[in-house]
Amino acid sequence: MLIEIRIENFILIESLNLSLDKGLNVFTGETGAGKSMIIGAINAGLGGKVSGDLIRVGAKKAVVQLVFVIEDPSIRSSLDDMGIVLDDDLLIITREILPSNRSVIRLNDRVITISTLKDLSDLLIDIHGQHEHQSLLYPKNHLKYLDLMGGYDHQDLILQVQTLYGEIKRLKSEIEKLAGSESGDINYLKFQLQEIDALNLTGDDEKHLEEKYEYYKHLEQIFQNTQGISEILSGDNSSNVKEMLQTATRLLGDISSYDDKLEGYSNQLNEVVYMIDDLQSEFRHYLDGLDVDEQEMFETEERMNAVNELKLKYGKTVHDILEKRDDLSQRLDIALRQDEILAGLNQEILKAKRAYIDQSKQLQESRHALKDLFIPQVVKELSVLNMGTCQFEIAFVEKKLPDGEYRLSPNGFDEIEFMISTNPGMPVKPLSKVASGGEISRIMLAIKIALSNHDVISTLVFDEVDTGISGNTAIVVGEKIHEITSNYQVLCITHLPQIAVMGRRHFLIQKDLGQTDVVELNEDDRLSEIARMLSGMSTSHTSRQNAKEMLEKASLSMQKMESNNVKK
Template sequence: MLAELSIKNFAIIDSLSISLEKGLTVLTGETGAGKSIIIDAVHLLVGGRGSSEFVRYGEERAEIEGLFLIEDDRHPCYEKATEFGIDISEGMIVLRRDISRSGKSVCRINGKLVTIAILREFGRTLIDIHGQHEHQDLMNQDQHLRMLDQYGGKELEHALEEYQQVYKKYTTVKQRLKKFNENEQEMAHRLDLIQFQLHEIGKANLRPNEDIELAEEKRKISNYEKIFKGLQNSYTALHGDQRGLDWVGLAMNHTEDLAIIDKELKEIHETISNSFYLLEEISYKIRDQLDQLEFDPARLDHIEGRLNEITLLKRKYGQSVEEILEYAAKIEDEIDTILNREQHIDHLREELRSVLEDVKIEAENISELRKKLAKDLIYKIGQELKDLHMEKTTFDILFLQNEETDSEQKLTPNGIDDIEFYISTNPGEPLKPLAKIASGGELSRMMLAIKSIFSKHQGVTSIIFDEVDTGVSGRVAQAIAEKIYGVAVGSQVLCISHLPQVAAMADTHLFISKETVQGRTTTSVTSLNESEKIKEMGRMISGVEITDLTKEHAKELIKMAEESKKNRQLVHNKR
């Protein structure tokens, strides 16, 4: 769960630190007090799109930090942590994001710098934020398949991965076949070009690493005089009367008799002896090098000419001799392919037929799996909608496949399925696309029903609802409150709400307010006790004026909520 949230210099927030608990935490307050700003901060913390506009006026940067406590050692975040090389100690994860006035973001997970993409991918395993904008997913048919696949979990994810591997092979073979069927004149021009290139490379008769070897030889010949003098002076320093080897040999002779007397002196003698014989061997090698050394101007000219020839080939075909030779091998295969074009086309067609059969089988398997999942999801959403007083609503998932079942055109990276959510809100009315007939309140309940189901499958640490109760009232508001609390049992839910029914269900009630201090507006958060909660709920019920009657109404709501919460807890514990 999200245990601590720290926000500094973010929008109208100066400095804010919030401790959060398990269960349902409800955030209430006047419009514009900063409730949604807090949710915006959490959204940025888990990889949302940032902007310099979030930085508080007059400050250099905004800072957001969150501490998450993970109790389940099989939580998906551990897999992500391993993937990105992040250490998790004692089930604690700290996310931090700084946004500068220039708009630049710095992201960290447990102190390690990460990209926004990694932060976003990691954040998805920790928090699921549901706001009014998510109604757009329900209105967008393109998102319906994604939502069904999300419900399918790991089983469907693995099936999709297997399908996509075969589909990738299918598209590769198809592209190669298409290339072979292109304009024959272009193919002929291509053949002329690569045959010329292969002839040019072959005529050079290149050897692997030839450029490196020639450059080394050129460096030696160019520095002949320096090498000769260095070797000659080295040899002279070692060999001859009163030279290095004479003095080392003399030291070896002087310590030879001493080695018999003292063990430590014996070690000194052995070291000197080893040094003498080593230096003697080296001096012989220097002499051999001097004997072999010769200056050949003609050889130098030949090397320079050869290197120039290789340089010209590098400009055309690669950065090294190895790359040039690899390119030659590649175009040699291409020449063979073009010259035997018909044979290769037949081979590719046969391969395409085989791969197409495989990809169709995988696609059909996924489609069958989706249809089973759809039936299960339809039933569960129906049960959830009954709880939300939409018992007369019929929900269905229609599979909109192409009429030509053998058509290749319907194959996509996601399979052969195209689905759309349909509903009928009144008995006797035909099913119609959800996007065309659902009202705002119905969309809120539909999304809440889906989230109630998905929250059991996603394994996220925290769920945030940002004003999902918009457009509802009365018994529907009570049903939504109970549904949100049901999601919170055994987990953590943060909810921004204007409904007293939702506030009554809160395990923790946070009041968001704003005030002006020294000419600047700032937001503060207060955790309400029982009497303060009654007062705030009275304001939510009646507006500005809070009467004894509204207080009694608030107390009654809280009493009813406590009974409902007990029943929900009993149901949860029995599971």
């Protein structure tokens, strides 16, 4: 549900903040007040085309922000699949329009692409009127509307077809990848494996080899330093550490009996002397054991160089090289068994295609059954909406290739298009080629009523839904719009008081000193606006009285409808 619209410096709108609610939100205003700007701004926020011309004169940029609260679990699931994380169920779309005809789009403060925004907007809102975002004009959406009529079994068929289609695509990709490999790859793979296997590497090699290499590299320094330490500890040089410690021990022993602390120090010093003796012995044995194995030192250096060469080719560590070795081995095995694997993959894809065709045919049968339910419901609602002479049909086309094979798609091999005739005796034609803007809105209203218990989109916007109607038909249209608010939030721009009186909230679009603004009307102001819409001029006592009666009747009608919805 759309709960807030913020617009800054958009055409004639300097600054606008609108808080919206559930139910029917109506927008009215005099001709030229700027009603189309509100729809234009929403369109821009949903990914419509923008240019620098939309920026208010004197401003550096225009900003449109749409705030949605997401309650439907299926939409949340779709957002999760798109990698979109919600913040307290809020989805905030912000689009900045720049003079360069470019724009910056943010979703909850994260920059996103225009394609992501368009995918996202298809889940959130439908706008119907003489604007770009008219989903009913695109045949690709017609299948979606029909599928919404289906229950669990139908949706499960769609999921199975999509899953099988994905599996066929995966198998095709594997076959193309395998078929594209050259026979020369086998020799090169063998060479790479032999190059790695020649060193007989293990997971511990890196640590042990580097330790041994460092040892031989610094062997001369090790010998010199350990020999010098041994001499210091043995007293064979001028430092004579051992002799100095023995002198200190004797001096401390002469006085230790006079103080307990001194006796403790004497014991500790004696222990140090014994430790020096032990260390001296250890260093002597270490020096005696030092022996240079020229052959081992040479082999270590050679192996170290060989490992480093492999690291340049296959990874930064021995672990990387061993992982590469496993990958090469697997690829060689596949290359050697290419014909066998290809045959297996072709069998799998044939099996998957047979299952796909079977499921798609079941899906096709289910769609034809839905068509027989859908068409009468839409025709019934069109009749109520003063389009009783309309013929409404659904044309099915099987997608096939020139050779007669089915053309595969995630939606099965059905293509459908809504067909309509708005004049008696005229043949049905594609809806997009026949219907006017106002008719499109009423047709969509009829479809939305038919789908009102199935559609996941929560917000509908109707612009010029009342074109070409008046009187009792206008009253019915208003009641029908209110009727679908049990399942949708509706924003409706209208010039008919019969529709305006059905609104839960009423906003007035007005222009003052060249700027467009929108204000929510209180009860008295709303009465005045309905009176103006009735009279088409300044209000009078009579027009206000008529407006009051219309509002009262509308209130009773809405209460009755809401009561019936509760009973259902």
